[in-house]
Amino acid sequence: MEVTRGRLDAAEHDDPVLLRALGTLARWEGLDPQRRRQVAEAAGKLRAAVVHVAIVGDFKRGKSSLVNALVGQRLLPTGVVPVTAVPTLLRWGEETAVTVRFLDGTADATLPVQALAPLVTEAGNPGNRRGVQEVVVDCPAVLLREGLVVVDMPGMGSLHVHNTQAARAFLPRIDVAIAVLSADAVLSEAEADWLQALDREAVRIAVAVNKVDLLSAAEREEALRFVRDGVGRCVGAEVPVFPLSVRQALDGDPAGGGLGALRTWLREQVQAQRGAIARARAARVASAALAEAQATLGVERAALALPEEQIARVRQGLERTLAALEDDLAQLGAFLRERCRVTVDTEVAAAVDRLRADLPTVLLAAEDDAQWPELEASAAVRWRQAMAATLRQALADPADRSRARMEELLGRFLRDVGDLFQVELPPLATVGEPVPLPEIRVEGTDEPGAVAMGVRALRRVLPGSLGRAWRDRARRQAAADAADRLGGRLRYAATGALAATVAAWAEALVDSGRSAARALVGAADRAAAALAAGAADRVEVARRLEERQAELTLVARQLEAATPASPSPGGPGGS
Numbered sequence: 001m002e003v004t005r006g007r008l009d010a011a012e013h014d015d016p017v018l019l020r021a022l023g024t025l026a027r028w029e030g031l032d033p034q035r036r037r038q039v040a041e042a043a044g045k046l047r048a049a050v051v052h053v054a055i056v057g058d059f060k061r062g063k064s065s066l067v068n069a070l071v072g073q074r075l076l077p078t079g080v081v082p083v084t085a086v087p088t089l090l091r092w093g094e095e096t097a098v099t100v101r102f103l104d105g106t107a108d109a110t111l112p113v114q115a116l117a118p119l120v121t122e123a124g125n126p127g128n129r130r131g132v133q134e135v136v137v138d139c140p141a142v143l144l145r146e147g148l149v150v151v152d153m154p155g156m157g158s159l160h161v162h163n164t165q166a167a168r169a170f171l172p173r174i175d176v177a178i179a180v181l182s183a184d185a186v187l188s189e190a191e192a193d194w195l196q197a198l199d200r201e202a203v204r205i206a207v208a209v210n211k212v213d214l215l216s217a218a219e220r221e222e223a224l225r226f227v228r229d230g231v232g233r234c235v236g237a238e239v240p241v242f243p244l245s246v247r248q249a250l251d252g253d254p255a256g257g258g259l260g261a262l263r264t265w266l267r268e269q270v271q272a273q274r275g276a277i278a279r280a281r282a283a284r285v286a287s288a289a290l291a292e293a294q295a296t297l298g299v300e301r302a303a304l305a306l307p308e309e310q311i312a313r314v315r316q317g318l319e320r321t322l323a324a325l326e327d328d329l330a331q332l333g334a335f336l337r338e339r340c341r342v343t344v345d346t347e348v349a350a351a352v353d354r355l356r357a358d359l360p361t362v363l364l365a366a367e368d369d370a371q372w373p374e375l376e377a378s379a380a381v382r383w384r385q386a387m388a389a390t391l392r393q394a395l396a397d398p399a400d401r402s403r404a405r406m407e408e409l410l411g412r413f414l415r416d417v418g419d420l421f422q423v424e425l426p427p428l429a430t431v432g433e434p435v436p437l438p439e440i441r442v443e444g445t446d447e448p449g450a451v452a453m454g455v456r457a458l459r460r461v462l463p464g465s466l467g468r469a470w471r472d473r474a475r476r477q478a479a480a481d482a483a484d485r486l487g488g489r490l491r492y493a494a495t496g497a498l499a500a501t502v503a504a505w506a507e508a509l510v511d512s513g514r515s516a517a518r519a520l521v522g523a524a525d526r527a528a529a530a531l532a533a534g535a536a537d538r539v540e541v542a543r544r545l546e547e548r549q550a551e552l553t554l555v556a557r558q559l560e561a562a563t564p565a566s567p568s569p570g571g572p573g574g575s
Contacts, residue, residue: 015279018562019043021555022282025289030296030523035289038172042285045175046278050147051270052089052173056198057180058191059155062210062246066180067152069249069259070266071141076152077117077124085122086132087170088152092145093138103131113137120152128166147274148266156194175281176270177202178262179231183211183243186223187230189392199235203280206240206265207231212258213245240265279562286559294552295414295425296523301545302421303527304538311531314420318524321416328409332402339398340502347394348387348494352487355383359486360479369475376482383486387494395501417520425520 022043026036045051055063064076071090098111100119118124120135144150151174154167177198181187186209198205209227212220224243231239242262249257270277306314359379363372414425530541 015046015282015562017558018279018282018286019046021286021290021558021562022046024551024555025286025293028289028293030300030519030526031289031292032519035292038285039289041173042278042282046282048147049275049278050149051175051274051277051281052149052151053176053178053266053270054151054153054170054174054202055180056153056156056167056174056177056194058188061155061180061182063155063180064152065246065250066178066208066210066244067150069246069257070143070150070263071139072143073139073141074250075113075116075137075139077121085125085128085154086120086166087134087154088116088120089134089136090139090141090144090150090152091136092140094140095138096140097138099136099138101133101136103133134170143263143266146271148271156190171197171201172285174198174202175277176204177206179205179207181207181209181227183209183215183220183223186227189388192230192234195231195234203277204270205235206242206262208242208244208262210244210246212243213248240269283559283562286555290552290555290559292519293555296519297545297548297552298423298425299417299421299520300523300527301542301549302423303524304530304542304545306421306531311528315524315528317420318417318521321413321420322518322521325409325413332405332409336398336402336502339395340498343391343394343498344491344495347390348491348498351383351387351390351494352491355379355490356480356483356487359483360476363479363482364475372482376486380486380490383490384493387490388497391494391498395498414520421524 022039025031026039026043028036031039055067057063062078064078067076067088067090068074068078073096075090075096076088096113097109098113098115098119099107099109100111100115101107116135116137119130119132125132151170153170156167179191179195179198181191195205207227209224212223215223220243224241228239228241231241242265243258244262245253245257246259247257249259303311303314359376362375362379366372366375418425527541530538
């Protein structure tokens with residue numbers, strides 16, 4: 001889908017050398033289709049000097065509300081539960097209109113804005129059952145007039161696996177990222193994880209700390225200092241941090257809820273430098289595509305040089321090698337799922353048992369039973385944080401082992417294919433980072449005062465020692481029940497978060513390995529077809545492959561000449 005439309009005079013931003021390299025790679029036979037789409041999109045953005053500014057964060061951080069505030073219209077649906085299910089791209093347009101692109105490649109254009117919610121929300125499109133890949137909204141917003149496409153992303157830590165997968169799939173298309181944190185829960189370990197993933201993809205990053213209106217002045221400064229220090233450690237560079245109250249901005253606060261500083265940064269550090277940002281992104285995309293093209297061309301040339309009687313045996317060997325890789329990938333996914341089950345049976349169960357032993361003691365020690373709801377709410381926060389830390393520690397070793405195993409499998413596959421065709425192949429794919437663990441959310445167990453009211457009622461009707469004994473038993477049972485309920489909710493939330501993480505991570509691993517393998521198989525198939533066609537065709541194909549090798553050599557030189565110095569991750573700005 002074309003999303004680079006804008007009101008631009010972009011000729012001054014064109015890089016003809018880099019565009020020629022991208023053009024060659026976009027037409028390259030044998031590249032993975034997804035890779036070709038990335039190359040074509042990077043070329044389009046470079047030509048028009050357009051950048052994708054992605055609003056990224058966990059759910060319930062105010063991402064969609066921030067997009068609405070930036071464009072000055074309440075276009076995107078918002079809510080207190082996971083809302084955005086697919087990427088939603090806002091670009092410049094004279095009239096507001098909606099275009100949807102489906103996973104099967106079809107599109108439906110010029111829908112009314114009322115069509116958004118049924119397409120992009122979890123409530124309107126649960127599980128993305130309508131098969132939406134992305135939605136583009138034309139919008140006459142000043143911010144979008146000069147080359148910005150603002151992307152509302154699904155939550156990075158959503159308990160809905162497909163939401164996390166959609167967010168992960170969009171990462172390679174991000175040019176600039178605005179990471180949205182919340183002032184009442186700043187920079188969790190999960191957020192630190194995906195900030196590092198953003199740093200590897202985005203050319204420039206900023207951080208927006210929303211809901212600062214909930215804090216006192218002193219608390220606000222402490223929170224911002226914590227965020228600046230933590231983000232700096234994550235990305236290894238100073239990143240601008242913008243305190244915001246999106247609610248106040250949308251309600252028409254004269255100060256704009258702090259939005260003015262973020263808009264200034266977007267104008268001065270993104271719009272004014274969009275040509276350099278687009279070039280940096282294009283160079284990264286082209287380099288990855290070039291490595292894949294070189295590997296596939298190496299296999300195709302080597303296969304064509306084999307004696308005709310040997311090609312069938314080599315092709316059979318390639319099939320066996322591919323089948324072995326598929327088996328290994330399936331075993332790797334099974335390993336991750338088994339680690340998930342073991343972690344639930346051991347770490348999660350043990351943490352829940354500790355909570356059930358700890359919470360009654362805390363509740364029974366309270367002087368006033370009316371304090372119980374507050375104590376339960378505090379315990380929910382404390383135990384979900386402890387559970388998240390436990391799960392991350394439990395997943396660290398399987399994640400490292402899985403990544404290492406994936407790299408080993410791909411390396412072995414490349415060596416085996418190289419041996420079959422008697423050619424040395426360069427690395428073809430990189431293994432993605434583990435999917436961040438979603439935030440574990442657990443609420444208190446009862447409406448405020450319910451337990452306390454029941455115990456106080458017993459006090460009034462049962463006098464004497466019998467009454468005291470009965471009340472003590474009732475308090476102990478109520479405390480145990482509260483611990484059981486909270487423990488059950490903790491186990492449910494932790495199990496869901498863990499399952500979502502493992503499923504997305506396993507899929508990412510298997511997909512990366514499978515796409516790498518199939519690119520090489522396709523190259524071998526093309527060579528086999530040329531051999532089967534006859535000697536004259538073989539000579540012609542060999543000549544064409546030599547020309548293609550010369551093209552790749554030229555592309556490599558073009559990239560070397562065009563590769564820009566990377567812009568700083570954030571640039572000046574922020575507080």
